Amino acid sequence: MKVNKDQIKKLFLSTMGFIFLLYVYFSFFLGPLNRSRDGMLLEIKDLQSKLDASKEQMNKAVKLEQQAKTSTGRFAALKALNPEGAPIAWFPPRVRAFFANQQVDKVVARLEGSTGFKQTELTGWMKYSWIIDLPQADYGTLGRAIAELENTAPLLSITKLSIHTLPEQSQFQHVGLAAVNIIEKK
Amino acid sequence: MALHLNLLHEEILEQRQRQRDPLKIGMIALVGCGVLLFLYYTWNAYRTLEIKSRLTTIERAWKKIEPGVTAAQKRVADLEGVIKTTRALDDYIDNRFFWAPVLQKVSRCVAPNTQLTNFEGAVQDENREIDVSLEGIAAGREPRSVAEDLRQMLLEQFHQSYSDVKAEFKTLEDLDTIVNVAGTHMATAHYILTVNFNPAAMPKPGESPAATRARKQ
Numbered sequence: 001m002k003v004n005k006d007q008i009k010k011l012f013l014s015t016m017g018f019i020f021l022l023y024v025y026f027s028f029f030l031g032p033l034n035r036s037r038d039g040m041l042l043e044i045k046d047l048q049s050k051l052d053a054s055k056e057q058m059n060k061a062v063k064l065e066q067q068a069k070t071s072t073g074r075f076a077a078l079k080a081l082n083p084e085g086a087p088i089a090w091f092p093p094r095v096r097a098f099f100a101n102q103q104v105d106k107v108v109a110r111l112e113g114s115t116g117f118k119q120t121e122l123t124g125w126m127k128y129s130w131i132i133d134l135p136q137a138d139y140g141t142l143g144r145a146i147a148e149l150e151n152t153a154p155l156l157s158i159t160k161l162s163i164h165t166l167p168e169q170s171q172f173q174h175v176g177l178a179a180v181n182i183i184e185k186k
Numbered sequence: 187m188a189l190h191l192n193l194l195h196e197e198i199l200e201q202r203q204r205q206r207d208p209l210k211i212g213m214i215a216l217v218g219c220g221v222l223l224f225l226y227y228t229w230n231a232y233r234t235l236e237i238k239s240r241l242t243t244i245e246r247a248w249k250k251i252e253p254g255v256t257a258a259q260k261r262v263a264d265l266e267g268v269i270k271t272t273r274a275l276d277d278y279i280d281n282r283f284f285w286a287p288v289l290q291k292v293s294r295c296v297a298p299n300t301q302l303t304n305f306e307g308a309v310q311d312e313n314r315e316i317d318v319s320l321e322g323i324a325a326g327r328e329p330r331s332v333a334e335d336l337r338q339m340l341l342e343q344f345h346q347s348y349s350d351v352k353a354e355f356k357t358l359e360d361l362d363t364i365v366n367v368a369g370t371h372m373a374t375a376h377y378i379l380t381v382n383f384n385p386a387a388m389p390k391p392g393e394s395p396a397a398t399r400a401r402k403q
Binding site for chain 1: 227230251266272274278286
């Protein structure tokens with residue numbers, strides 16, 4: 001078969017048209033369709049994994065709720081140990097009342113400072129340092145009072161204790177306590 | 187042999203040429219390809235629509251569950267935080283040092299012929315070591331041995347509950363003062379005793395280190 005010049009030209013144009021058609025088809029029709037389908041498949045996969053994880057998460061929350069009953073109760077009890085308001089407002093009167101109940105009078109409590117915790121679990125809590133001065137206490141009463149204080153105030157710890165005899169009143173001693181109390185940040 | 191004359195030769199040739207026109211063949215091929223591509227596109231579009239409907243169903247299901255899941259996640263985080271904080275607080279509470287037992291032990295050691303005038307106690311290094319300083323006057327025929335008895339008693343008492351107990355005289359000096367104890371005149375000595383100990387209890391002699399380690403785990 002002989003192909004003349006005109007036919008070669010037509011063939012060339014047809015080929016060009018075909019290539020252009022393929023380009024348009026893949027770039028503007030099939031390409032976007034496939035991309036959108038792949039995107040949707042990814043989204044389905046993502047949502048499916050979220051749905052699967054959600055069931056686990058819900059179960060975990062229910063189980064944890066049951067397991068954490070003791071902890072939440074204990075946490076609430078520890079929080080309830082310290083009343084609302086600025087510690088400087090309630091701690092000194094509370095200490096004075098406590099020692100008065102233990103037959104130790106004239107107690108003075110001063111705030112020395114406060115610091116935060118380095119532990120990440122206790123970032124919501126602060127350490128308050130107090131100086132408690134007991135100018136007239138006798139050793140036996142003091143011992144019982146300190147035992148009671150240590151047993152009833154779990155968030156309080158005594159870091160320093162000094163007892164001096166009073167030359168004028170040998171039955172009494174002058175006592176100084178440095179104590180740290182943990183209080184939740186408000 | 188009969189003579190066959192083809193008078194339409196030129197017309198037939200033209201017709202054949204028309205049939206073999208490359209442009210026409212190309213156009214037919216192009217249309218064929220176009221139809222195939224269209225069918226392929228339609229099939230893909232159908233699949234995409236099916237996937238889209240699946241996605242819509244899943245999205246609807248997720249929207250229903252999402253608030254509950256978010257609340258559950260928040261609750262889990264809160265509870266984990268509460269558990270960790272409670273544990274840390276309990277550790278802090280359990281590791282506190284109690285002074286009342288120390289005062290009780292000291293009161294058991296002080297005999298009537300020894301007097302304490304000064305007591306200083308401090309917690310060092312986050313409850314790892316306790317320093318106690320006792321100052322007082324001992325009276326007796328041998329006041330120094332009375333003070334030594336006090337030191338021995340303190341060592342004995344503190345060993346019962348604490349480890350690494352050390353009790354040493356910082357000062358022990360005779361005084362010129364004579365005191366009357368229960369109607370008897372006695373010489374006196376001034377002492378300053380320092381007692382250091384670790385608040386952790388001594389391991390019992392029968393316990394092996396391996397057993398202690400196993401219990402800690």
